[in-house]
Amino acid sequence: MANETEFKAWLVTENDGQFSGEEVIRKVSDLPEDDVLIRVRYSSLNYKDALSASGNRGVTRNYPHTPGIDAFGDVIESADDRVKPGQHVIVTGYDLGMNTDGGFGEYIRVPAGWCVPMPDGWDGIKAMTYGTAGLTAGLCVSKILMAGAKPEQGKVAVTGATGAVGSVCVELLSGLGFDVVAVSGKADQASLLEELGAKEVVGRDALNPEKRPLLKPVFANGIDTVGGAPLAELLKQISPGGSVSCCGLVAGPQLETTVLPFILRGVNLLGVDSVEIPLEDKAAVWKMLAGEWACPVSEQHCRTIARRELPESLGAFLKGESVGKIVLDHSL
Ligand SMILES: NC(=O)c1ccc[n+]([C@@H]2O[C@H](COP(=O)([O-])OP(=O)(O)OC[C@H]3O[C@@H](n4cnc5c(N)ncnc54)[C@H](OP(=O)(O)O)[C@@H]3O)[C@@H](O)[C@H]2O)c1
Structure with a gap:
């Protein structure tokens, strides 16, 4: 050319x-x-x-x-x-x-x-409906599944739930049978989050900073797309043995925590990078999103x-x- x-x-x-x-x-x-x-x-x-x-x-x-x-x-x-x-x-x-x-x-x-x-059977608009955010959501979900997360363990929190990554996480997890608690700053989007499959929608104040280093465990597992103080608070509310995958920093890049969730409850904090991972790892998630992990509500919206x-x-x-x-x- x-x-x-x-x-x-x-x-x-x-x-x-x-x-x-x-x-x-x-x-x-x-x-x-x-x-x-x-x-x-x-x-x-x-x-x-x-x-x-x-x-x-x-x-x-x-x-x-x-x-x-x-x-x-x-x-x-x-x-x-x-x-x-x-x-x-x-x-x-x-x-x-x-x-x-x-x-x-x-x-x-x-x-x-x-x-x-x-992937076979897909078209370009669908691929970009998911885009980097969908790929990242797929990786976040994969990480907690590989760490042993199961629906019967209890609720899973998703922060930044109305965002590009968070919204796909909500739909994907609910499709896999998890009880999803969507943490969102947008009260007016509660019906969208419910349509995506959230069982509960709570405000960002559910993760307001607390002085205590551990809180009553509320969530079995979590996916955090915002970082900063909300992630630190989420870690305090994860049940023993639970996992949280994290990918974002819109609430800040700092993570001020203690080791207590990790050493007293065995909580796993799992980092997600969608950028530099091998191409075959990206291809594997694309294949899932084009198949059994399809998110029709996200596609429609x-x-x-x-x-x-x-x-x-x-x-x-x-x-x-x-x-x-x-x-x-x-x-x-
Ligand atoms: N690691 C990777 O490979 C990777 C890949 C893609 C994206 N990311 C990162 O993931 C994050 C989310 O990306 P995105 O594309 O989903 O962005 P987005 O569409 O802007 O979603 C972020 C959501 O976070 C919530 N939020 C915004 N500001 C906040 C604050 N100050 N405190 C608490 N919550 C806040 C909002 O949701 P609510 O109003 O519902 O609370 C917002 O919609 C970004 O930091 C992005 O850079 C990382």
């Missing part, structure tokens, strides 16, 4: 310390040299995209930059036999959308080792937006106001 081919992309630039994004025309030759050129159809929106778009140097060092940490699209050219032209692929994580031009542009060029073939709507949708992530899954559709 001619390097001079033009395409539309959303580009974030820095002016006097202020960051703003706009649609621009770019050329394929502007993309980094790499194995596989992909025509992007959809990209899902994630908290990390909002950080990249607002100038967070921990995510993106150099601007101008096109965010978008995941993408679904068609392979146009490939210099690697593992990926064939015409194939439909999902790319999530690694450096995509961080310092490599991401899915908010109509084309990306990436290493072959970042491309997962789309997913919203599609056009590039021009990105500023508003990304802003909602930074204010903690985003609900459910949002997909950028490049055809809109």
Whole structure:
């Protein structure tokens, strides 16, 4: 394909310390040299995209930059036999959308080792309905299952329950037979959380900081998507032998805890990284999400937006106001 081919992309630039994004025309030759050129159809929106778009140097060092940490699209050219032209692929994580031009542009060029073939019977919009958040939710659930979590042990808490990761966790766990307690700051979204399968919806104040290092065990297991003080409080309320997987930091990166939940109750704190794990581990979760772990309610509530709507949708992530899954559709 001619390097001079033009395409539309959303580009974030820095002016006097202020960051703003706009649609621009770019050329394929502007993309980094790499194995596989992909025509992007959809990209899902994630908290990390909002950080990249607002100038967070921990995510993106150099601007101008096109965010978008995941993408679904068609392979146009490939210099690697593992990926064939015409194939439909999902790319999530690694450096995509961080310092490599991401899915908010109509084309990306990436290493072959970042491309997962789309599971049979799926389509691109479904893949990005789950996106990085769905993959992360699948990994969070896998971690507590591998640690021995079972529905009959009791309630499982999910924090940040209306968020992109949290909402899929609620539906996935309830589909597996768990009694899910959704912890949410959005009282007006209780009916959505119940539709996703939550047995109970409680406010964030259920995890308000308490001085005591251990509290009455309320939850058998948990999935935490917010980090900070709520995670520390959740650990105090986990039953002996229970597990909590954690993936996020919207409530803060600090974790101030004691060792007591771990040494007196044998609680497991399990970290989840969806970014740098081996491709085959990502592919295994995609296969589950395309099959027995399908989340029809999350799929149904997913919203599609056009590039021009990105500023508003990304802003909602930074204010903690985003609900459910949002997909950028490049055809809109
Ligand atoms: N480790 C990984 O590989 C990985 C992958 C994907 C995402 N993540 C991280 O996971 C986290 C969630 O991502 P997301 O895409 O689901 O974001 P999101 O859609 O913005 O969801 C986060 C949710 O957390 C709650 N929340 C927001 N601010 C809060 C605060 N100050 N205190 C307590 N709760 C708060 C809100 O839900 P309620 O209003 O319902 O409480 C919000 O909807 C982010 O930190 C993201 O960076 C990590």
